[in-house]
Amino acid sequence: MSRLSEQLAGGQFVVTAEIAPPKGTNLAPALAEVGKFAGITAVNVTDNQGANMRLSSLALAAQLQQAGTETILQLTCRDRNRMALQSDLLGAAAFGIENLLLLSGDHSKFGDHPDARPVFDLDSVQLLDMTAGLMAGFDMVGNPLNGVPSFFPGAAVNPAAEPFELIFQKVSKKVDSGARFFQTQSIFDRDSLEHFMTAMKPLKVPVLAGVLLIRSAKMARFLNENIPGVQVPDPLVYRLDRAADPMAEGIAIARETVAWARELCHGVHLMTLGHEDKIPAILA
Protein backbone atom coordinates (compact mmCIF):
# COMPACT_ATOMS: atom_id res chain seq x y z
CA MET A 1 0.00 0.00 0.00
CA SER A 2 1.29 3.44 -0.88
CA ARG A 3 1.83 6.00 1.88
CA LEU A 4 -0.70 8.23 0.08
CA SER A 5 -3.44 5.59 0.25
CA GLU A 6 -2.61 4.79 3.88
CA GLN A 7 -2.68 8.42 4.99
CA LEU A 8 -5.92 9.13 3.16
CA ALA A 9 -7.49 5.99 4.62
CA GLY A 10 -6.28 7.10 8.06
CA GLY A 11 -7.99 10.47 7.68
CA GLN A 12 -4.74 12.41 7.70
CA PHE A 13 -4.62 15.80 5.91
CA VAL A 14 -2.39 14.96 2.98
CA VAL A 15 -0.05 17.27 1.08
CA THR A 16 1.14 16.46 -2.42
CA ALA A 17 3.35 18.56 -4.68
CA GLU A 18 4.49 18.22 -8.25
CA ILE A 19 7.59 18.17 -10.36
CA ALA A 20 8.04 18.36 -14.12
CA PRO A 21 10.58 16.18 -15.94
CA PRO A 22 13.33 18.10 -17.74
CA LYS A 23 13.49 19.00 -21.39
CA GLY A 24 16.47 16.77 -22.05
CA THR A 25 18.22 14.07 -20.12
CA ASN A 26 19.64 16.06 -17.21
CA LEU A 27 17.78 14.66 -14.21
CA ALA A 28 20.14 16.19 -11.64
CA PRO A 29 18.08 19.35 -10.95
CA ALA A 30 14.86 17.35 -10.60
CA LEU A 31 16.47 14.83 -8.26
CA ALA A 32 18.01 17.68 -6.25
CA GLU A 33 14.50 19.09 -5.68
CA VAL A 34 13.65 16.01 -3.65
CA GLY A 35 15.05 17.55 -0.46
CA LYS A 36 12.51 20.36 -0.71
CA PHE A 37 9.65 17.87 -0.57
CA ALA A 38 10.25 16.92 3.08
CA GLY A 39 6.96 16.39 4.87
CA ILE A 40 5.09 15.89 1.63
CA THR A 41 3.28 12.60 1.15
CA ALA A 42 3.82 12.14 -2.56
CA VAL A 43 5.04 14.09 -5.57
CA ASN A 44 3.14 14.18 -8.86
CA VAL A 45 5.36 13.71 -11.88
CA THR A 46 3.76 15.51 -14.80
CA ASP A 47 3.34 13.94 -18.22
CA ASN A 48 4.31 16.27 -21.08
CA GLN A 49 2.57 18.98 -19.09
CA GLY A 50 0.70 21.57 -21.09
CA ALA A 51 1.44 19.38 -24.13
CA ASN A 52 5.13 20.34 -24.01
CA MET A 53 7.45 17.47 -24.87
CA ARG A 54 9.71 16.47 -21.99
CA LEU A 55 11.47 13.41 -20.64
CA SER A 56 9.00 10.62 -19.88
CA SER A 57 7.11 11.00 -16.60
CA LEU A 58 7.58 7.27 -16.03
CA ALA A 59 11.38 7.56 -16.23
CA LEU A 60 11.60 10.40 -13.69
CA ALA A 61 9.00 8.82 -11.40
CA ALA A 62 10.97 5.56 -11.43
CA GLN A 63 14.16 7.40 -10.47
CA LEU A 64 12.44 9.37 -7.70
CA GLN A 65 10.81 6.23 -6.41
CA GLN A 66 14.19 4.48 -6.28
CA ALA A 67 15.63 7.49 -4.46
CA GLY A 68 12.95 7.02 -1.81
CA THR A 69 10.45 9.69 -2.84
CA GLU A 70 6.89 8.46 -3.23
CA THR A 71 5.44 9.60 -6.54
CA ILE A 72 2.08 10.00 -8.22
CA LEU A 73 2.62 9.13 -11.88
CA GLN A 74 0.58 11.33 -14.19
CA LEU A 75 -0.49 9.58 -17.38
CA THR A 76 -2.46 11.21 -20.18
CA CYS A 77 -4.40 9.77 -23.11
CA ARG A 78 -3.08 12.44 -25.48
CA ASP A 79 0.19 10.77 -26.47
CA ARG A 80 -0.48 7.03 -26.23
CA ASN A 81 -2.97 4.56 -27.60
CA ARG A 82 -4.51 1.85 -25.43
CA MET A 83 -1.59 -0.53 -25.95
CA ALA A 84 1.05 2.02 -24.96
CA LEU A 85 -1.00 3.08 -21.91
CA GLN A 86 -1.26 -0.51 -20.71
CA SER A 87 2.39 -1.26 -21.27
CA ASP A 88 3.47 1.97 -19.52
CA LEU A 89 1.25 1.11 -16.55
CA LEU A 90 2.78 -2.35 -16.28
CA GLY A 91 6.20 -0.73 -16.57
CA ALA A 92 5.30 1.71 -13.78
CA ALA A 93 4.30 -1.19 -11.55
CA ALA A 94 7.63 -2.87 -12.23
CA PHE A 95 9.35 0.25 -10.86
CA GLY A 96 7.25 0.18 -7.71
CA ILE A 97 5.02 3.10 -8.71
CA GLU A 98 1.56 2.72 -7.17
CA ASN A 99 -0.10 6.14 -7.18
CA LEU A 100 -1.51 7.26 -10.50
CA LEU A 101 -3.23 10.39 -11.74
CA LEU A 102 -5.06 9.34 -14.89
CA LEU A 103 -5.94 12.20 -17.22
CA SER A 104 -7.28 12.98 -20.67
CA GLY A 105 -4.49 15.53 -21.18
CA ASP A 106 -4.37 19.06 -22.58
CA HIS A 107 -4.81 19.25 -26.33
CA SER A 108 -1.57 19.18 -28.37
CA LYS A 109 -2.51 22.59 -29.73
CA PHE A 110 -1.34 24.24 -26.49
CA GLY A 111 2.18 22.90 -26.41
CA ASP A 112 5.45 23.04 -28.28
CA HIS A 113 4.39 20.41 -30.83
CA PRO A 114 1.10 21.86 -32.07
CA ASP A 115 1.32 19.85 -35.32
CA ALA A 116 1.36 16.52 -33.46
CA ARG A 117 -1.56 14.19 -33.97
CA PRO A 118 -3.31 13.90 -30.61
CA VAL A 119 -4.19 10.28 -29.80
CA PHE A 120 -7.11 10.15 -27.33
CA ASP A 121 -7.71 6.47 -28.15
CA LEU A 122 -9.12 6.24 -24.61
CA ASP A 123 -10.62 8.91 -22.39
CA SER A 124 -9.87 9.28 -18.68
CA VAL A 125 -12.88 7.16 -17.64
CA GLN A 126 -11.82 4.34 -19.96
CA LEU A 127 -8.24 4.67 -18.73
CA LEU A 128 -9.45 4.21 -15.14
CA ASP A 129 -11.53 1.19 -16.22
CA MET A 130 -8.54 -0.32 -17.97
CA THR A 131 -6.36 0.26 -14.88
CA ALA A 132 -8.93 -1.51 -12.72
CA GLY A 133 -8.78 -4.38 -15.18
CA LEU A 134 -5.00 -4.61 -14.94
CA MET A 135 -5.30 -4.66 -11.13
CA ALA A 136 -7.77 -7.52 -11.48
CA GLY A 137 -5.18 -9.39 -13.53
CA PHE A 138 -6.37 -8.83 -17.09
CA ASP A 139 -5.50 -6.61 -20.01
CA MET A 140 -8.21 -4.73 -21.91
CA VAL A 141 -9.10 -7.68 -24.10
CA GLY A 142 -9.21 -10.16 -21.25
CA ASN A 143 -5.79 -11.78 -21.53
CA PRO A 144 -4.48 -12.84 -18.11
CA LEU A 145 -1.39 -11.03 -16.79
CA ASN A 146 1.65 -12.83 -15.48
CA GLY A 147 2.25 -10.64 -12.43
CA VAL A 148 -0.55 -8.30 -11.43
CA PRO A 149 0.03 -4.60 -10.65
CA SER A 150 -1.16 -2.92 -7.51
CA PHE A 151 -2.18 0.69 -8.07
CA PHE A 152 -3.85 3.54 -6.22
CA PRO A 153 -5.55 5.32 -9.14
CA GLY A 154 -6.59 8.94 -8.92
CA ALA A 155 -8.37 11.34 -11.23
CA ALA A 156 -8.72 15.05 -11.80
CA VAL A 157 -11.67 17.41 -11.58
CA ASN A 158 -12.34 21.11 -11.96
CA PRO A 159 -14.87 21.82 -9.18
CA ALA A 160 -15.59 25.35 -10.40
CA ALA A 161 -16.53 24.36 -13.96
CA GLU A 162 -20.10 24.83 -15.15
CA PRO A 163 -22.58 23.28 -15.72
CA PHE A 164 -21.88 21.52 -12.44
CA GLU A 165 -24.20 18.52 -13.06
CA LEU A 166 -22.34 17.78 -16.28
CA ILE A 167 -18.97 17.88 -14.49
CA PHE A 168 -20.33 15.81 -11.67
CA GLN A 169 -21.71 13.02 -13.83
CA LYS A 170 -18.17 12.53 -15.11
CA VAL A 171 -16.79 12.55 -11.56
CA SER A 172 -19.31 9.82 -10.69
CA LYS A 173 -18.24 7.79 -13.71
CA LYS A 174 -14.62 8.15 -12.62
CA VAL A 175 -15.51 6.87 -9.14
CA ASP A 176 -17.44 3.95 -10.66
CA SER A 177 -14.37 3.22 -12.77
CA GLY A 178 -12.10 2.99 -9.75
CA ALA A 179 -10.83 6.50 -8.96
CA ARG A 180 -9.71 6.29 -5.32
CA PHE A 181 -8.81 9.96 -4.90
CA PHE A 182 -9.18 13.25 -6.74
CA GLN A 183 -6.77 16.09 -7.25
CA THR A 184 -8.52 19.25 -8.37
CA GLN A 185 -7.63 22.01 -10.77
CA SER A 186 -6.42 25.18 -9.08
CA ILE A 187 -9.01 26.43 -6.63
CA PHE A 188 -9.72 30.16 -6.40
CA ASP A 189 -13.26 30.17 -5.07
CA ARG A 190 -14.38 28.84 -1.70
CA ASP A 191 -18.09 28.62 -2.53
CA SER A 192 -17.71 26.40 -5.57
CA LEU A 193 -15.27 24.18 -3.63
CA GLU A 194 -17.77 23.82 -0.79
CA HIS A 195 -20.59 23.05 -3.24
CA PHE A 196 -18.43 20.40 -4.87
CA MET A 197 -17.40 18.83 -1.58
CA THR A 198 -21.03 18.60 -0.47
CA ALA A 199 -21.86 16.74 -3.69
CA MET A 200 -18.80 14.49 -3.22
CA LYS A 201 -19.70 13.42 0.30
CA PRO A 202 -21.86 10.38 -0.60
CA LEU A 203 -19.15 9.10 -2.97
CA LYS A 204 -16.67 8.80 -0.06
CA VAL A 205 -13.61 9.48 -2.22
CA PRO A 206 -10.98 11.85 -0.80
CA VAL A 207 -10.28 15.13 -2.56
CA LEU A 208 -7.01 17.06 -2.58
CA ALA A 209 -7.62 20.70 -3.44
CA GLY A 210 -5.32 22.13 -6.09
CA VAL A 211 -3.33 25.13 -4.88
CA LEU A 212 -1.35 27.10 -7.41
CA LEU A 213 1.36 29.52 -6.38
CA ILE A 214 0.85 32.58 -8.57
CA ARG A 215 3.97 34.71 -8.48
CA SER A 216 2.67 37.81 -10.21
CA ALA A 217 -0.26 39.41 -12.01
CA LYS A 218 1.58 38.75 -15.24
CA MET A 219 1.66 35.03 -14.51
CA ALA A 220 -2.05 35.10 -13.65
CA ARG A 221 -2.86 36.68 -17.00
CA PHE A 222 -0.66 34.16 -18.78
CA LEU A 223 -2.48 31.28 -17.07
CA ASN A 224 -5.86 32.75 -17.96
CA GLU A 225 -4.93 32.99 -21.60
CA ASN A 226 -2.91 29.82 -22.07
CA ILE A 227 -3.77 27.11 -19.59
CA PRO A 228 -7.03 25.21 -20.13
CA GLY A 229 -9.28 25.06 -17.08
CA VAL A 230 -7.37 27.73 -15.11
CA GLN A 231 -9.16 31.05 -14.58
CA VAL A 232 -7.64 33.33 -11.95
CA PRO A 233 -10.47 35.68 -10.91
CA ASP A 234 -10.02 39.42 -11.48
CA PRO A 235 -9.95 40.37 -7.78
CA LEU A 236 -6.93 38.10 -7.26
CA VAL A 237 -5.18 39.48 -10.34
CA TYR A 238 -5.85 42.94 -8.90
CA ARG A 239 -4.37 41.94 -5.53
CA LEU A 240 -1.22 40.68 -7.23
CA ASP A 241 -1.04 43.78 -9.41
CA ARG A 242 -1.21 46.08 -6.43
CA ALA A 243 1.08 44.13 -4.11
CA ALA A 244 4.49 45.59 -3.25
CA ASP A 245 5.82 42.03 -3.05
CA PRO A 246 3.79 39.94 -5.51
CA MET A 247 5.46 36.66 -4.48
CA ALA A 248 4.49 37.27 -0.83
CA GLU A 249 0.95 38.08 -2.00
CA GLY A 250 0.89 34.88 -4.09
CA ILE A 251 1.95 32.89 -1.03
CA ALA A 252 -0.77 34.62 1.02
CA ILE A 253 -3.40 33.68 -1.61
CA ALA A 254 -2.16 30.08 -1.62
CA ARG A 255 -2.33 29.98 2.20
CA GLU A 256 -5.96 31.11 2.09
CA THR A 257 -6.78 28.25 -0.27
CA VAL A 258 -4.95 25.79 1.96
CA ALA A 259 -7.09 27.03 4.86
CA TRP A 260 -10.30 26.31 2.86
CA ALA A 261 -8.93 22.86 2.04
CA ARG A 262 -8.15 22.11 5.70
CA GLU A 263 -11.78 22.90 6.45
CA LEU A 264 -13.44 21.18 3.47
CA CYS A 265 -11.10 18.64 1.83
CA HIS A 266 -8.82 15.72 2.63
CA GLY A 267 -5.63 17.39 1.56
CA VAL A 268 -3.97 19.81 -0.83
CA HIS A 269 -2.05 19.42 -4.02
CA LEU A 270 0.55 22.21 -4.30
CA MET A 271 1.60 23.44 -7.71
CA THR A 272 4.61 25.67 -7.05
CA LEU A 273 6.20 25.44 -10.51
CA GLY A 274 9.86 25.56 -9.54
CA HIS A 275 9.36 27.46 -6.28
CA GLU A 276 9.26 24.41 -4.03
CA ASP A 277 11.21 26.37 -1.41
CA LYS A 278 7.98 28.31 -0.74
CA ILE A 279 6.08 25.17 0.27
CA PRO A 280 6.77 25.56 4.03
CA ALA A 281 5.50 29.16 3.88
CA ILE A 282 2.33 28.07 2.05
CA LEU A 283 1.63 25.35 4.61
CA ALA A 284 2.63 27.41 7.69
Place this chain on the structure above:
Amino acid sequence: MIISELKPLEELQQALAEFDKLFLVGCAACATACKSGGEEEVFKLQEWLAEQDKDVTGSVVIDEACHIMRAARDLRHHKNAVQDADALVVLACGSGIQSISSNIEKRVVGGLNSTFLGNVRRFGHYEEMCSLCGDCILNETAGICPVTTCAKGLLNGPCGGMEDGHCEIDPDIECAWRLIYERLQSQNRQGVFARRVPPKNWSRRRKPGRYILKNGGR
Protein backbone atom coordinates in the same frame (compact mmCIF):
# COMPACT_ATOMS: atom_id res chain seq x y z
CA MET B 1 -19.80 16.92 -48.73
CA ILE B 2 -16.02 16.77 -48.86
CA ILE B 3 -14.53 20.17 -48.11
CA SER B 4 -11.42 21.05 -50.04
CA GLU B 5 -9.34 24.17 -50.61
CA LEU B 6 -6.81 25.34 -53.16
CA LYS B 7 -3.22 24.52 -52.30
CA PRO B 8 -0.91 27.51 -51.74
CA LEU B 9 0.04 28.86 -55.18
CA GLU B 10 3.78 28.61 -54.43
CA GLU B 11 3.36 24.90 -53.77
CA LEU B 12 1.40 24.51 -57.01
CA GLN B 13 4.01 26.48 -58.91
CA GLN B 14 6.72 24.09 -57.72
CA ALA B 15 4.63 21.01 -58.48
CA LEU B 16 4.07 22.28 -62.05
CA ALA B 17 7.58 23.58 -62.71
CA GLU B 18 8.62 20.74 -65.01
CA PHE B 19 5.48 20.86 -67.18
CA ASP B 20 4.55 23.17 -70.08
CA LYS B 21 1.22 21.77 -71.30
CA LEU B 22 -1.55 20.97 -68.86
CA PHE B 23 -5.05 19.50 -68.98
CA LEU B 24 -7.35 20.68 -66.19
CA VAL B 25 -9.93 18.59 -64.34
CA GLY B 26 -12.61 19.88 -61.97
CA CYS B 27 -15.44 18.16 -60.13
CA ALA B 28 -19.13 19.08 -60.36
CA ALA B 29 -19.96 17.66 -56.96
CA CYS B 30 -18.37 18.74 -53.66
CA ALA B 31 -15.51 20.79 -55.09
CA THR B 32 -18.02 22.87 -57.07
CA ALA B 33 -20.22 23.39 -54.02
CA CYS B 34 -17.37 24.59 -51.83
CA LYS B 35 -15.92 26.64 -54.68
CA SER B 36 -12.58 24.90 -54.95
CA GLY B 37 -12.95 22.94 -58.19
CA GLY B 38 -16.01 23.94 -60.22
CA GLU B 39 -16.21 25.60 -63.68
CA GLU B 40 -15.33 28.96 -62.17
CA GLU B 41 -12.26 27.73 -60.30
CA VAL B 42 -11.04 25.72 -63.30
CA PHE B 43 -11.31 28.90 -65.36
CA LYS B 44 -9.43 30.94 -62.76
CA LEU B 45 -6.72 28.29 -62.64
CA GLN B 46 -6.47 28.46 -66.43
CA GLU B 47 -5.94 32.23 -66.26
CA TRP B 48 -3.32 31.86 -63.56
CA LEU B 49 -1.51 29.18 -65.57
CA ALA B 50 -1.46 31.50 -68.58
CA GLU B 51 0.32 34.07 -66.39
CA GLN B 52 2.85 31.34 -65.56
CA ASP B 53 3.46 30.79 -69.30
CA LYS B 54 1.80 27.39 -69.31
CA ASP B 55 -0.36 26.04 -72.17
CA VAL B 56 -3.71 24.60 -71.26
CA THR B 57 -4.67 21.88 -73.77
CA GLY B 58 -8.22 21.59 -72.48
CA SER B 59 -10.38 21.06 -69.42
CA VAL B 60 -13.33 19.07 -68.12
CA VAL B 61 -15.51 19.25 -65.03
CA ILE B 62 -16.43 15.65 -64.19
CA ASP B 63 -19.88 14.97 -62.69
CA GLU B 64 -18.43 13.17 -59.69
CA ALA B 65 -14.68 12.86 -59.84
CA CYS B 66 -14.76 10.17 -57.14
CA HIS B 67 -16.57 7.84 -59.58
CA ILE B 68 -13.63 5.98 -61.12
CA MET B 69 -15.46 4.70 -64.23
CA ARG B 70 -17.18 8.02 -64.95
CA ALA B 71 -13.88 9.84 -64.60
CA ALA B 72 -12.36 7.40 -67.12
CA ARG B 73 -15.25 7.98 -69.54
CA ASP B 74 -14.99 11.78 -69.30
CA LEU B 75 -11.24 11.66 -69.86
CA ARG B 76 -11.82 9.49 -72.97
CA HIS B 77 -14.16 12.20 -74.33
CA HIS B 78 -11.20 14.61 -74.18
CA LYS B 79 -8.67 12.08 -75.43
CA ASN B 80 -6.70 14.38 -77.75
CA ALA B 81 -6.40 17.27 -75.33
CA VAL B 82 -5.39 14.86 -72.56
CA GLN B 83 -2.79 13.23 -74.81
CA ASP B 84 -1.34 16.63 -75.76
CA ALA B 85 -0.74 17.53 -72.14
CA ASP B 86 2.43 16.82 -70.13
CA ALA B 87 0.35 16.47 -66.99
CA LEU B 88 -3.18 16.81 -65.59
CA VAL B 89 -4.06 19.27 -62.83
CA VAL B 90 -7.00 18.09 -60.77
CA LEU B 91 -9.19 20.40 -58.70
CA ALA B 92 -11.04 17.75 -56.73
CA CYS B 93 -10.78 16.11 -53.34
CA GLY B 94 -8.17 13.41 -52.72
CA SER B 95 -10.64 10.77 -53.87
CA GLY B 96 -11.22 12.63 -57.12
CA ILE B 97 -7.50 13.11 -57.70
CA GLN B 98 -6.99 9.35 -57.32
CA SER B 99 -9.84 8.49 -59.68
CA ILE B 100 -7.88 10.40 -62.29
CA SER B 101 -4.45 9.06 -61.33
CA SER B 102 -5.74 5.49 -61.38
CA ASN B 103 -7.11 6.00 -64.91
CA ILE B 104 -4.09 7.43 -66.64
CA GLU B 105 -0.35 6.89 -66.96
CA LYS B 106 0.38 10.60 -67.24
CA ARG B 107 1.50 12.61 -64.24
CA VAL B 108 -1.38 13.96 -62.18
CA VAL B 109 -0.96 17.07 -60.01
CA GLY B 110 -3.54 17.59 -57.27
CA GLY B 111 -4.46 21.25 -56.88
CA LEU B 112 -6.47 20.96 -53.66
CA ASN B 113 -6.07 19.89 -50.06
CA SER B 114 -9.06 17.92 -48.77
CA THR B 115 -9.95 18.84 -45.24
CA PHE B 116 -13.12 17.21 -43.89
CA LEU B 117 -16.59 15.82 -44.41
CA GLY B 118 -18.58 19.01 -43.98
CA ASN B 119 -22.09 20.14 -43.31
CA VAL B 120 -23.23 23.42 -44.86
CA ARG B 121 -24.23 25.93 -42.21
CA ARG B 122 -24.88 28.58 -44.83
CA PHE B 123 -23.28 29.39 -48.16
CA GLY B 124 -19.50 29.34 -47.77
CA HIS B 125 -19.64 28.19 -44.16
CA TYR B 126 -18.88 24.53 -43.51
CA GLU B 127 -18.68 22.53 -40.30
CA GLU B 128 -17.36 19.08 -39.55
CA MET B 129 -19.96 17.01 -37.73
CA CYS B 130 -19.09 13.44 -38.70
CA SER B 131 -15.69 11.80 -38.94
CA LEU B 132 -16.86 8.51 -40.48
CA CYS B 133 -15.70 6.45 -37.50
CA GLY B 134 -17.75 3.38 -38.37
CA ASP B 135 -19.17 3.01 -34.85
CA CYS B 136 -21.95 5.61 -34.53
CA ILE B 137 -23.04 6.78 -31.09
CA LEU B 138 -25.43 9.55 -32.23
CA ASN B 139 -28.58 7.77 -31.00
CA GLU B 140 -27.31 8.06 -27.44
CA THR B 141 -25.89 11.57 -27.71
CA ALA B 142 -29.02 13.41 -28.84
CA GLY B 143 -27.75 13.57 -32.39
CA ILE B 144 -24.52 15.43 -31.58
CA CYS B 145 -21.29 13.58 -32.37
CA PRO B 146 -18.65 13.77 -29.64
CA VAL B 147 -16.18 11.76 -31.71
CA THR B 148 -16.03 14.70 -34.12
CA THR B 149 -17.25 17.80 -32.35
CA CYS B 150 -15.28 17.20 -29.14
CA ALA B 151 -11.70 18.18 -30.02
CA LYS B 152 -10.46 15.12 -28.10
CA GLY B 153 -13.23 12.77 -29.23
CA LEU B 154 -14.03 11.92 -25.61
CA LEU B 155 -16.89 9.48 -25.02
CA ASN B 156 -17.72 9.91 -21.34
CA GLY B 157 -18.23 13.62 -20.84
CA PRO B 158 -16.27 16.86 -21.06
CA CYS B 159 -12.58 17.28 -20.30
CA GLY B 160 -11.17 19.62 -17.66
CA GLY B 161 -10.55 22.27 -20.29
CA MET B 162 -14.20 23.25 -20.71
CA GLU B 163 -14.55 26.92 -19.76
CA ASP B 164 -17.96 28.56 -19.54
CA GLY B 165 -19.30 25.69 -21.62
CA HIS B 166 -16.82 26.30 -24.43
CA CYS B 167 -13.96 24.24 -25.84
CA GLU B 168 -10.38 24.65 -24.60
CA ILE B 169 -8.96 24.69 -28.11
CA ASP B 170 -11.23 27.49 -29.35
CA PRO B 171 -13.42 29.65 -27.12
CA ASP B 172 -15.69 30.29 -30.13
CA ILE B 173 -16.62 26.59 -30.22
CA GLU B 174 -19.24 25.34 -27.79
CA CYS B 175 -18.26 22.25 -25.78
CA ALA B 176 -19.81 19.25 -27.53
CA TRP B 177 -20.53 17.61 -24.19
CA ARG B 178 -22.32 20.68 -22.90
CA LEU B 179 -24.52 20.66 -26.02
CA ILE B 180 -25.19 16.91 -25.68
CA TYR B 181 -26.05 17.37 -22.02
CA GLU B 182 -28.44 20.25 -22.68
CA ARG B 183 -30.22 18.55 -25.57
CA LEU B 184 -30.63 15.28 -23.64
CA GLN B 185 -32.03 17.28 -20.74
CA SER B 186 -34.54 19.04 -22.98
CA GLN B 187 -35.55 15.59 -24.31
CA ASN B 188 -35.94 14.37 -20.75
CA ARG B 189 -33.60 11.45 -21.12
CA GLN B 190 -30.24 10.31 -19.82
CA GLY B 191 -28.95 8.93 -23.09
CA VAL B 192 -25.21 8.35 -23.09
CA PHE B 193 -24.92 9.50 -19.47
CA ALA B 194 -26.68 6.32 -18.35
CA ARG B 195 -23.59 4.20 -18.93
CA ARG B 196 -19.82 4.25 -18.99
CA VAL B 197 -19.03 4.16 -22.68
CA PRO B 198 -16.35 1.56 -23.45
CA PRO B 199 -13.38 2.30 -25.70
CA LYS B 200 -14.21 2.70 -29.35
CA ASN B 201 -13.85 -0.14 -31.79
CA TRP B 202 -11.39 1.43 -34.20
CA SER B 203 -11.11 -1.79 -36.19
CA ARG B 204 -14.32 -0.66 -37.89
CA ARG B 205 -12.37 2.20 -39.34
CA ARG B 206 -9.37 0.19 -40.47
CA LYS B 207 -7.75 1.76 -43.52
CA PRO B 208 -8.21 1.43 -46.42
CA GLY B 209 -12.00 1.15 -46.18
CA ARG B 210 -13.77 -1.31 -48.49
CA TYR B 211 -17.49 -1.87 -48.83
CA ILE B 212 -19.28 -4.12 -51.28
CA LEU B 213 -23.09 -4.21 -51.46
CA LYS B 214 -24.61 -7.64 -51.04
CA ASN B 215 -25.99 -9.17 -54.27
CA GLY B 216 -24.19 -6.47 -56.20
CA GLY B 217 -26.62 -3.88 -54.78
CA ARG B 218 -29.71 -5.44 -56.40
